[in-house]
Amino acid sequence: MKPASFDYYAPNTIEEVLDLKHQHGDDAKFLAGGQSLVPAMNFRIVQPSALIDLNRVNELSFIKEDKNVIRVGAMARERHLEFDSSIKKYTPLLHEAVPFIAHPQIRNRGTIGGSIVNADPAAELPVLMIALNARLKAKNKNAERWIDAKDFFAGMFTTALKPDEVLVEIELPFAEKNTGWSFMEVAPRSGDYAMMGVATLVTLDKNKKCKFAKLVYLNAGDGPVDAIEASQSLIGETINDKLIESVASHASEKEINPFGNIHASIDFQRHLAKVLTQKTLKQALERVSK
Amino acid sequence: MKQVTITVNGTEYTKEVEPRLLLSDFLRHELGLTGTHVGCEHGVCGACTIMFDSESARSCLTFAVQADGHEITTVEGLAPDKDNLHPLQQAFWEAHGLQCGYCTPGILMSMIPFLKQNPNPTEDEIRHALSGNLCRCTGYQHIVDAVKLASEKMK
Numbered sequence: 001m002k003p004a005s006f007d008y009y010a011p012n013t014i015e016e017v018l019d020l021k022h023q024h025g026d027d028a029k030f031l032a033g034g035q036s037l038v039p040a041m042n043f044r045i046v047q048p049s050a051l052i053d054l055n056r057v058n059e060l061s062f063i064k065e066d067k068n069v070i071r072v073g074a075m076a077r078e079r080h081l082e083f084d085s086s087i088k089k090y091t092p093l094l095h096e097a098v099p100f101i102a103h104p105q106i107r108n109r110g111t112i113g114g115s116i117v118n119a120d121p122a123a124e125l126p127v128l129m130i131a132l133n134a135r136l137k138a139k140n141k142n143a144e145r146w147i148d149a150k151d152f153f154a155g156m157f158t159t160a161l162k163p164d165e166v167l168v169e170i171e172l173p174f175a176e177k178n179t180g181w182s183f184m185e186v187a188p189r190s191g192d193y194a195m196m197g198v199a200t201l202v203t204l205d206k207n208k209k210c211k212f213a214k215l216v217y218l219n220a221g222d223g224p225v226d227a228i229e230a231s232q233s234l235i236g237e238t239i240n241d242k243l244i245e246s247v248a249s250h251a252s253e254k255e256i257n258p259f260g261n262i263h264a265s266i267d268f269q270r271h272l273a274k275v276l277t278q279k280t281l282k283q284a285l286e287r288v289s290k
Numbered sequence: 291m292k293q294v295t296i297t298v299n300g301t302e303y304t305k306e307v308e309p310r311l312l313l314s315d316f317l318r319h320e321l322g323l324t325g326t327h328v329g330c331e332h333g334v335c336g337a338c339t340i341m342f343d344s345e346s347a348r349s350c351l352t353f354a355v356q357a358d359g360h361e362i363t364t365v366e367g368l369a370p371d372k373d374n375l376h377p378l379q380q381a382f383w384e385a386h387g388l389q390c391g392y393c394t395p396g397i398l399m400s401m402i403p404f405l406k407q408n409p410n411p412t413e414d415e416i417r418h419a420l421s422g423n424l425c426r427c428t429g430y431q432h433i434v435d436a437v438k439l440a441s442e443k444m445k
Contacts, residue, residue, distance in 0.1 A: 006309060006310060034351050042350070043332065053356060103336075103421060104419070104422065106348070108342070109347050109348070109352065
């Protein structure tokens, strides 16, 4: 199988990357891990005239703690996220979810930035960025800006990035105290695209009442779906099975908008969303540190 | 055309390649190392799995130019010499871990790093680790047995 011809650039610094992107504009695509782009090129679904390979830009592959956040370079491999001790300690939701991304062979190459920018509605990392309230740093030749994850995803495979910008860094706030987490998805086989998945966070106050909650779904619309009404209805409440049932019903029936596919009808996706919402809320509650 | 220098199974090769040449095609057509098989060519089947700097990766989802300056290991690099198999290969032989053999090189190249990280894997862990490699003959049972046997041999 042969992708269409392209010009290939392998810069070593962010400065060179931005110069190249400035010269070539939207005709040039960034090559991060290549685990979604290269298949699309093999099928000739995409035929960029130039590729700017980010794999030699070493300054983009860090994972480090910085006060109360973790900073992750856009080219950090998914496999590194999986085994990073700071991520395990301070963003346990991310630690739990990363092994659901495809297979180790894919995660060894796939990057956090590549998956975020690809903005596949069925992917895990975009959902996690919203659940974790991440901030994303974009750069062009002249400036840089921070974009909140909730403003970053602009629909199917579309983001807020401008044609001359590159995503360089992801800032992940530490999980708040007394926060429970849970990530679950259902796929036909391990490593396949999930038919439905949800990232769930619950924070309780001293009186065990919910003071914060987040429910974000994958493969449930044209991007990550943040069930704001459902999570809002948990706030101030003592969470019990009855409330969980009604929250799960609301999220799965009113807030998500799955399209259905050959593996799962829309009704089945809604059913999965309801079951997963209940399961993840229960698990998150169990995990809230005493 | 770009000039690349890639170390494959310990031997350094310098070649002129088109940027669009996939690493899988580089190994097979430029170097004649046809042990790396090509199945789906979009990262699903796992037949083309190689080791890129000691980590398993799909050679069909990497361009040869990206491997410039890197170390690649293919199935041809496993056996110590012509008369002896690598313990993992020996285990596949003994436990009948293959039928047509098409998926086998990719499975071997996935299991080498897996067994390095998990020297005493459970059956569940083995099955999970195999999920990125499709086999259409065996039903996986003997492959699982072979990996288990290999883990004992490699201790």
